[in-house]
Amino acid sequence: MRHDLTSLELFVAVAECGNLTHAAQRQHLAVSAVSKRIAELEELARTPLLIRQARGVALTPAGQSLLHHARQMLQLVQRMDEELGEYAGGMKGHIRLHAVASALTQFLPEELESFLSRHPGVHISLEERTGKAIARAVADGSADLGIVAGPTAAPGLSALPYRTDRLVLGVPNGHALARRKAVRFEEALAYPFVGPHAESSLSALMQQGAQACGRALLQRIQVSSFDAMCRLVETRLGITLLPQGVLAPHVAAGRLRSVELKEAWATRQMAIVLREPGELSHVTRALIDHLQKAAAQPR
Known part of the structure; x- marks a missing residue:
């Protein structure tokens, strides 16, 4: 069974886009040309590689296998080209x-x-x-x-x-914790938080820290932007937990205060x-x- 690299590259594009039209646009080709290449691959494999759906395509088990190997082959060719290209300058x-x-x-x-x-x-x-x-x-x-x-x-x-980075509390000016240099996380849990995205590693760490204290984590608001989190804390909607390097500009500008955590897990x-x-x-x-x-x- 012989496969050409162009067809494999097109197949990877289709798999990643989930749509023949989008894959064709990405590769600067006509949809008919992409469809023909996929049909040729299926003929070589003697089994369907894609499931045609109303709004796109999905991979069959055979298609998943081909995607895995195609990526490896294309990466190997790219690696070869890159290393040979260094001899040509840069x-x-x-x-x-x-x-x-x-x-x-x-x-x-x-x-x-x-x-x-x-x-x-x-x-x-x-x-x-x-x-x-x-x-x-x-x-x-x-x-x-x-x-x-x-x-x-x-x-x-x-x-x-x-x-490594160090997590610290960000609190509004005048907050009850603002005069403290360092606190235990359990003390911070007495106040509502402006939290990060629920799927983030920081959110998971906060939840684990609260569970270790036997306390509930009250998150008044959850946003995905660090800047938005800081802005919400500045307006006194809660306190937050962020890397020290993220809070530093806001602290230097006098908009927030940072308070260290005594827990070892605050160093990541x-x-x-x-x-x-x-x-x-x-x-x-x-x-x-x-x-x-x-x-x-x-x-």
């Missing part, structure tokens, strides 16, 4: 990186800028996701790397140490998650090395 390649908001807000902008300034031929697609979504994306191949924060579970993935370890290290492209390995070296430098 590192080139495309990296799909998904990261939690904590990493994206505190660390990644400067680190990616310094990496890309050294390697202008590299393109990085960066997306903000929750920890669970990142683990899924890396596992299914739709992301090359992910950066998550504890305690995100990433079964079946390799994890490399990245940075971030990790770079990936599938098989041996399958990574040269440019992806270079980015990992750059991020870990940057994390080792004092801020």
Whole structure:
């Protein structure tokens, strides 16, 4: 059974878009050309690969298997092209990186800028996701790397140490806790919180902390933006729990006060998650090395 790379690339596009028309637009081809390629793949496989639905397509079990192997083959070819391309002058390649908001807000902008300034031929697609979504994306191949924060579970993935951050309370000026330097989380639970997105690793950590205290976590509002959380705290709608680096500008401007937590879990370890290290492209390995070296430098 012989497969050409163009057909495999089109099949991956269809699987990721879930729609032949969207896949055709992404690949700059006619829908009929994409449909013909898929039909040829099904003829080679001698089994249906897609389930045609009213609003798109879904993969059959055979299609899921082909998607897994097609991604591996395309990544291997990309890795070969990238490493050979270095001999022609300069590192080139495309990296799909998904990261939690904590990493994206505190660390990644400067680190990616310094990496890309050294390697202008590299393109990085960066997306903000929750920890669970990142683990899924890396596992299914739709992301090359992910950066998550504890305690995100990433079964079946390799994890490399990245940075640590410290969670602190953000409270409005004049709040009962504003004069305190440090408190136990149990004391903070007496007040309503402005909480993060329910699927975030930070939300899970807060829930676990409340359970350990035998107390309920009262979240008056839940939003997905750190800036929105800070703004809501400034207007006295509650207190919040955020990384110290996120709160620092608001504290420096006098809009909020930060209060340290005495719990050990307030210090979080971030990790770079990936599938098989041996399958990574040269440019992806270079980015990992750059991020870990940057994390080792004092801020």
